[in-house]
Amino acid sequence: MEVITLSYPLTTLDERFRGKPISLAIGHFDGVHRGHQNVIRHAEAVARENGMLSAVMTFSPHPKEVLGHGDQYFSCLTPLGKKTELLDELGIDLMFVMQFDLSFAAVKPEQFVDEVLRPLGVKHTVVGFDFTFGNKGLGNAELLKELCKDDIEVHIVEPLYEQSVKISSTYTRQSLEQGEVMMATTLLGRPYEVSGMVVHGDGRGRTIGFPTANLELDGPYVAPRLGVYAITAWIDGVKHNGVLNFGMKPTFNKKTVMPVMEAHLFDFGEDIYGKSIKLQFKDFIRPEQKFNSIAELIEQIGNDSAKAKQLLEEAQKLPRQT
Secondary structure, X not given: OEEEXXXXXXXXXXXXXXXXXXXXXXXXXXXXXXXXHHHHHHHXXXXXXXXXXXXXXXXXXXXXXXXXXXXXXXXXXXXXXXXXXXXXXXXXXXXXXXXXXXXXXXXXXHHHHHHHHHHHOEEEEEEEOOOEEOHHHOEEHHHHXXXXXXXXXXXEEOOOEEOOEEOOHHHHHHHHHXXXXXXXXXXXXXXXXXXXXXXXXXXXXXXXXXXXXXXXXXXXXXXXXXEEEEEEEEEOOEEEEEEEEEEOOOOOOOOOOOOEEEEEEXXXXXXXXXXXXXXXXXXXXXXXXXXXXXXXXXXXHHHHHHHHHHXXXXXXXXXXXX
16 A cells, blocks of 8 residues: 655645546544444445545544644544554555645635545545535535536445444544443454553562563554553564553552553563564453552452453454454
């Protein structure tokens, strides 16, 4: 998949795809959850059937971050690098990253169609039922159909539901923030994943018999509920099971600090400082709590590890989601 960064107004277009018809899915697609995948796969299928290039247009940063609609948009289910990886796995040919700034925010719906979609060679576009575009979000999916007229076919995809609730980025965020990891997995169609570098911590885990890998995240990920999780970790392409504490370490810390992610990997003793690691959240075990003694903490970590091993073993027996 080729990633192409665009800014408005479009200037020089890449000659490698000029003149080739494009089937385009448009949206921010934070999370690339099952609902998003439904939109993207439709664009890819049309491209394959009609000899077009399949493409996705996303926006960076989040439009609501630029327009000042709340701090939640400073965190992502899928920062741009992870989103790129997921779209590549879906078999998309081109990923257009439109730089979202105040200039682009002022573009009228007609300008978006005439000055962005048509110059790119878009012949078919797919959007979700709640798609909005243009200045102040005045354009919607029906207006897009009207403006595209006969030269760009528009397909509007209806929502998917899980337990009578629409699958959405908001629902996924809420699930993670409430510690409902299994629901987040269902909505995403895969485990929630974060990645970053292993950095030095205070070294206390090793002294109590449970060495941990401290993760410095490589993007502004949505933070799950503070607590303990069963996880799988990927290091140098190798999978390791483990247990993770995400929190403030109240047993040791006397003042408020930023929460940290500490992963204890089972039967693992390698030096991985400075290495990249991916963590997948498999299940929530318990909320974070403060212990009265180190002995109590050690006993609980042992219990958490046993519980994580049990949950991960049970998860292995479940059918894979598609």
